[in-house]
Amino acid sequence: MNLTLKVWRQKDAKSKGKLESYPVSGISEHASFLEMMDVLNEQLINEGKEPVAFDHDCREGICGMCSLYINGEAHGPDRGVTTCQLHMRMFKDGDTIYIEPFRSKAFPVLKDLIVDRGSFERIQQAGGFISVNTSGNTQDANSLPIAKPMADKAMDAATCIGCGACVATCKNSSAMLFVAAKVSQYSYLPQGQVERKERVLNMVDQMDKEGFGNCTNTGACEVECPKGISLEFIARMNKEYSSASVKAEN
């Protein structure tokens, strides 16, 4: 198929960017979106132009490195996929496709379509862990039975890949779904109980410092999340947060 691409080009963090138009032709419907971008870059290199910089790595939907805001949707028009899993069969011959970076004050653009998601890192560092050192004498794993429904819930929350689609898609640039997933995972597990209160307080505090917006329950994040992380986790985090705030004052 033949397509027209409107791609965001920005030299570096300090420069102003703009959309550039590029035609591409002969794209297979079986190619992935990023393979289509590879074709574009090969073409640009052969024309002596600078290729488009974009983040990507595993190309199987798990590392969370790829991003892209495609035709106004984080990870493009398909559901339950990352950009690297998006296939060109979702588009039609002759389409014009708008390709932009994930936009948020807390995700500054580094170059073209690459953004800095360091804010997510700092939120994790504020409390996204259980404080247990490596030890050859940890208690036997089966000495701590965990009811299957709780373990499954924890797993559902833990599947977050930290891509930032929730932030990019939210009109408030809120990171609530991302933070809620981590807070919820540990809140379901007995191992997470000891630090339960300070974890949610610290992570939310860091989230606010990074400049993410507030949640107004539009639910867009849940729709665009490639891993189907549920909005219920945000409700759970709110409950965790208020209960921790009340107790923290005692």
Place this chain on the structure above:
Amino acid sequence: MTKLDSKIPEGPIKDKWTNHKNHINVVNPANKRHIDVIVVGTGLAGGSAAASLAEMGYNVKAFAYQDSPRRAHSIAAQGGINAAKNYQNDGDSTYRLFYDTVKGGDYRSREGNVYRLAEVSGNIIDQCVAQGVPFAREYGGLLDNRSFGGVLVSRTFYAKGQTGQQLLLGAYSAMSRQIGKGKITMYNRHEMMDIVKVDGKARGIIARNLITGEIEKHSAHAVVIASGGYGNVFFLSTNAMGSNASAAWKIHKKGAYFANPCYTQIHPTCVPRSGDFQSKLTLMSESLRNDGRIWVPKNMDDVMAIREGKKKPTDLSEDERDYYLERRYPAFGNLVPRDVASRAAKERCDAGYGVNATGEAVYLDFKSAINRYGKEKALVTGVNNPTEAQIIELGEKVVEEKYGNLFQMYEKIVDQNPYKTPMMIYPAVHYTMGGIWCDYNLMTTIPGCYAAGEANFSDHGANRLGASALMQGLADGYFVLPYTIGDYLADDIRTGAIPTDSKEFNDAAKEVTDRLEKLINIKGSKSVDYFHKKLGAIMWDKVGMARNATGLTEAMAEIKQIREEFWSDVRVPGNANELNPELEKAGRVADFLELGELFAKDALNRNESCGGHFREESVELDGEQKGEAKRNDKDFAYVAAWEYKGEPGEAVLHKEELTFNDIELKQRSYK
């Protein structure tokens, strides 16, 4: 020839590790504060090592080329992690895991290392559970297990089809805690460009800030390379796009021997290729072979009809299908080890039975499992006399619970529903058992430089069993390296910080800068990918699933030629002082173009078939094992460790003889 000292401790195998730990030097907690350790790579091995070393008190500097440690490709591991817990009461033990791993590796690994791996496997599960890793559980709340290829017990722990992700996020959470405390300084979007040696010892690295292009000098008292494998030398593999061998190759060129580069794992169950635009291949977890049955049509007429779209696989009756693994290997059936399963698929496809347009695909069918689970579920949930449709519906639900995300992934790529029609699969390059040579302490032939995880060569011999990569990565990082590195660092408690303004650091930095400038200034006519694809095609055709002396000799010459062409005609746009993904790629491909040649040289030298390395000259000619790979223990029971001598083709071979005291060398039989 230098004698390679593997430093395997004396004594009975079950006591070696304990005795060793009891007798090595330890650095006291107050002194650890004065010692710096660099860790390159933040996957399971590097991430767990960085976190553990920081918890112990060392100052750790960790490097990742991605924007977060959580993105390392360990995250893509699907199926599970082995541990000899014997929770299923099926007779598992440290010895049995040790035995299975040595046998699975086709008797080309070190007994001492493998036993230690089996010994610490249980601790890994305990540690990960303590971190909050949500492993799959049974209704009683205890941990669930599944089976993997090449073994007769159920010892694989898993978290849906995302075990690697959950384990890596566990290590990442431990790292995040230490980063927050300032005990790890994290360098994201940084790539190691070279190692710096001072007085023969590893004392730091040169790194490139991938955002600004700045060349940085970082010093430490020891350097750990945990940068993964080199599967991307094939261009198409299941590795991530950025997975590269550069850190390993750079230390090789500075004195670290490279061991058994020809040992590559071609994984049997991957989504087949579909076109020239393809950038990578996607794995379908081995766990699927628990429930999926592999087959091709028995009759060539059916093969043709399927390829032409006149018949569907579901049209074929049981009698018309050749479940070739069950036929050839009745004892292990669909759960033979990966190398065996891959070769069997190639054998059928070479004979013309491949089921897609390219002739390179076989079926992986879940119909029997869906029926079996459906009936079970009907019984358990009290559905009397279920209809066939009810059985299928119930069965599909069970299969979805077990493998849902894998089925979804398949459907997104291929646009077919694997619940209704069998998956098509074909082998693809997945893992490299070879790597940097290291001793029992994981130290390379450069003093103070260590190699961990897939980057080293030590535990999997010539073939890795499923669910053992995660086990090895975490064993190295959580439970081996943190002890063994102290033995070396104990001599450095009074050294003080290593200065980076020395001649050694300046020379290394200049060398790196010069090379980058050289790449930029070639200004040739072809893209980096052009060369990478060309290299990959040679590797796959001549150094792939079946190898022979003629092909390997040609491959060496051809790779050398492409390398020369690359250095005179590659086009790298932009400059070195900016975020430049093409420049990053160029540096990595330049290294693959050298490694590929050594790979072929090693394969040529090893004139036997073992594990993932199959030489057409070395097969069983008759008897029950006719047509199977033939190992040659008399001439090749050694580790081939290569020393760099200026050109990859001129590398010098050093042999580490393998001795087997606790396991008898036998032909592997899965019949």
